[in-house]
Amino acid sequence: MRYNHQPYFVKxxxxxxxxxxxNHYIRPQLDHLGNYPKILKPWNVKIYxxxxxLGEQIHIITASDRKVRLSxxxxxxxxxxxxxxxxxxxxxxxxxxxxxxxxxxxxCMIASGAYLTDADWHDIYDRTRPIGxxxxxxxxxxxxxxxxxxxxxxxSIGPNSIVGASAxxxxxxxxxxxxxxxxxxxxxxxxxxxxxRRREDLLQNHEELEAAMDRLNHYLLKDNSLLDWIxxxxxxxxxx
Numbered sequence: 001m002r003y004n005h006q007p008y009f010v011k012x013x014x015x016x017x018x019x020x021x022x023n024h025y026i027r028p029q030l031d032h033l034g035n036y037p038k039i040l041k042p043w044n045v046k047i048y049x050x051x052x053x054l055g056e057q058i059h060i061i062t063a064s065d066r067k068v069r070l071s072x073x074x075x076x077x078x079x080x081x082x083x084x085x086x087x088x089x090x091x092x093x094x095x096x097x098x099x100x101x102x103x104x105x106x107x108c109m110i111a112s113g114a115y116l117t118d119a120d121w122h123d124i125y126d127r128t129r130p131i132g133x134x135x136x137x138x139x140x141x142x143x144x145x146x147x148x149x150x151x152x153x154x155x156s157i158g159p160n161s162i163v164g165a166s167a168x169x170x171x172x173x174x175x176x177x178x179x180x181x182x183x184x185x186x187x188x189x190x191x192x193x194x195x196x197r198r199r200e201d202l203l204q205n206h207e208e209l210e211a212a213m214d215r216l217n218h219y220l221l222k223d224n225s226l227l228d229w230i231x232x233x234x235x236x237x238x239x240x
Contacts, residue, residue: 001240005229008221012214018042030054034086036206049073055086055106057203066092066112073099073119075131080118084108085141087199097121100134100153105141107198111165113148120153140175142198160196 022042027033029047034056039045044062049072062068068090072080080098084090085106093112096102099119104110120132135154139145143157146165157163158175168182176190190196203209232240 001232001236003240004221005224005232005240006221007224007226007229008218010226010229011217011221034058044068046070049080051079051081053083055084055088057087057206058084058090059088060090061092063092068092069095069097071095071097073097073131075099078131078134080134087203089199099131101136103136104139105143105159107142107200108139108144109199110145111147111149114145114150116145116151118153142196160190162190 018039018041022037022039026037026039026042026045026047030052031050032053034054036057037054037060038057039060039062041062041064042060044064044067045060046067046069048070051072052070060068070082072082074080078099081101082096082098083102084104085108087107088104089109091110091112091114094110095115097115097117097119099121102116102118110116116137118137119134121130123129123132133153137151137153138156139151140157140159140161142160144162145151146163146167148166149163150168151157151163152168152170155169155172157169157173158177160176161173162178163169163173163184164178164180164187166182167180167184169179169184171183173179173184174186176192177186178188178190179185180187
């Protein structure tokens with residue numbers, strides 16, 4: 001569609017449905033979910049296992065064909081753990097698998113299709129043996145993981161660093177750098193004299209931001225009618 005024909009009241013209804021679903025179906029599956037989570041299409045979030053904790057004002061974006069999956073695996077005495085800090089963003093298709101511990105700091109952004117895994121999932125020599133070698137993954141605060149990147153077991157990424165699209169990170173990444181490639185290598189150092197604005201700086205006043213977004217949606221959608229929206233879904237035209 002070229003234009004959004006959705007009426008304002010429909011958008012508000014969907015917003016309340018998503019909030020209700022998040023609190024009634026997603027929250028009980030987690031060890032912790034902070035205040036003011038915003039999950040778009042939360043029915044596409046798939047959670048497996050225990051010891052999964054999400055911080056304050058988590059944003060998760062999903063799609064029917066790109067579900068977000070958080071999986072903790074348990075085998076014999078071994079069990080994983082996923083901790084995601086405050087103000088983080090998970091985009092469609094993100095997968096995090098843990099058999100030991102995946103720790104994501106505050107203000108991190110994980111782009112579409114990225115994969116974090118702290119295990120080999122099979123022993124290198126005995127491939128009938130599940131889990132295999134494991135090592136904790138640590139993302140420090142304000143890390144940005146690019147589209148389709150893979151973060152392997154044992155990796156630590158320093159504050160503010162960026163992982164380029166489709167990179168495969170098998171070794172530690174220092175602070176304030178950009179890495180890219182397979183295997184990932186430092187391609188640029190960030191200018192630490194430049195101020196970095198974090199997601200927290202935008203989101204910390206939740207009520208004020210929500211009111212501003214509601215006013216904007218009302219302004220943009222107030223003239224849309226229910227019948228015209230339905231028509232655009234059933235039989236879109238060149239003006240849609």
